Amino acid sequence: MRLHAPLDDRTAWSPVGHCPIEKAIAVVGSRPAMLIMREAHYGTRRFDDFVTRVGVAPATASTHLRALTDAGLLERQPYQDEGARTRDEYALSPAGADLMPVVIGLFSWGMKHTDGVDDLEFAHVGCAEPVDLRVACAAGHEVGEQDVEVRLRRGRPRRRVRA
Amino acid sequence: MRLHAPLDDRTAWSPVGHCPIEKAIAVVGSRPAMLIMREAHYGTRRFDDFVTRVGVAPATASTHLRALTDAGLLERQPYQDEGARTRDEYALSPAGADLMPVVIGLFSWGMKHTDGVDDLEFAHVGCAEPVDLRVACAAGHEVGEQDVEVRLRRGRPRRRVRA
Numbered sequence: 432m433r434l435h436a437p438l439d440d441r442t443a444w445s446p447v448g449h450c451p452i453e454k455a456i457a458v459v460g461s462r463p464a465m466l467i468m469r470e471a472h473y474g475t476r477r478f479d480d481f482v483t484r485v486g487v488a489p490a491t492a493s494t495h496l497r498a499l500t501d502a503g504l505l506e507r508q509p510y511q512d513e514g515a516r517t518r519d520e521y522a523l524s525p526a527g528a529d530l531m532p533v534v535i536g537l538f539s540w541g542m543k544h545t546d547g548v549d550d551l552e553f554a555h556v557g558c559a560e561p562v563d564l565r566v567a568c569a570a571g572h573e574v575g576e577q578d579v580e581v582r583l584r585r586g587r588p589r590r591r592v593r594a
Numbered sequence: 595m596r597l598h599a600p601l602d603d604r605t606a607w608s609p610v611g612h613c614p615i616e617k618a619i620a621v622v623g624s625r626p627a628m629l630i631m632r633e634a635h636y637g638t639r640r641f642d643d644f645v646t647r648v649g650v651a652p653a654t655a656s657t658h659l660r661a662l663t664d665a666g667l668l669e670r671q672p673y674q675d676e677g678a679r680t681r682d683e684y685a686l687s688p689a690g691a692d693l694m695p696v697v698i699g700l701f702s703w704g705m706k707h708t709d710g711v712d713d714l715e716f717a718h719v720g721c722a723e724p725v726d727l728r729v730a731c732a733a734g735h736e737v738g739e740q741d742v743e744v745r746l747r748r749g750r751p752r753r754r755v756r757a
Contacts, residue, residue, distance in 0.1 A: 432635045447649035451704025451711040472595045486610035528739040532727040536695035541614025548614040552747045555731035564695040565728045568718035576691040584715045
């Protein structure tokens, strides 16, 4: 990647406090939060399953499930097992579902660059072919790390950038 | 997403300790680490620029730059300004460059779901069209959150999954 003018003078602006990556990390950037989101993507909905499969204490799971629900990534839905009291389970919201590329991106990076990982893959339900991310432009070109520039967004009202 | 048999019995296996997402998070899952990787993707190489543009104390930047270098995501390269002593700058390694989909994924999620963010976008240097992630299978189908299953990898030696 490269910074496009006027952003290429990196001493003249700083993303601190108004970077979308920084804001996203504030929501899902902790280990328990991201692993809870992984589990929610895997279809896990019940509190006890989050505790076991994320590998955290119940109090930690509770704190992060509440924070992710408050942030709009999970939705509480009541359920009742026979003979038991009504409890809440946690389902992916549309904002939570939008995190799928990040989940897949971390998965792919971890498969390639770390050891001792499970022999899993993502596949397309429709045709059974493996699923992965592609970085592409609106014209359909696949783009590599050298082919991307960061620029001021065009044709929209300026928000906060100071460059 | 859904879990494909035999993984769909989520009480019979747990990803704890051998999930590629968990392993990736162990490397880049802290706020300073991920923001340093953002800056490295933006072309930042010098220590003082990382400190300013990530918004951390020099000691914090130093700790995380060292950890990311040791983990193989950054490479130290000596440079010398005229009249100054030789110092190191930090360049993206191939493993660091492979994190681009995660950087773009967090950026896109933050742009869509958080407020007060900079008015930036990623664009293709070649044709100037905006760049984003696509989730697609090897047959070229774009796939949504409902169209993905997690399965045991086929045709490769089993590694660690216990299902």
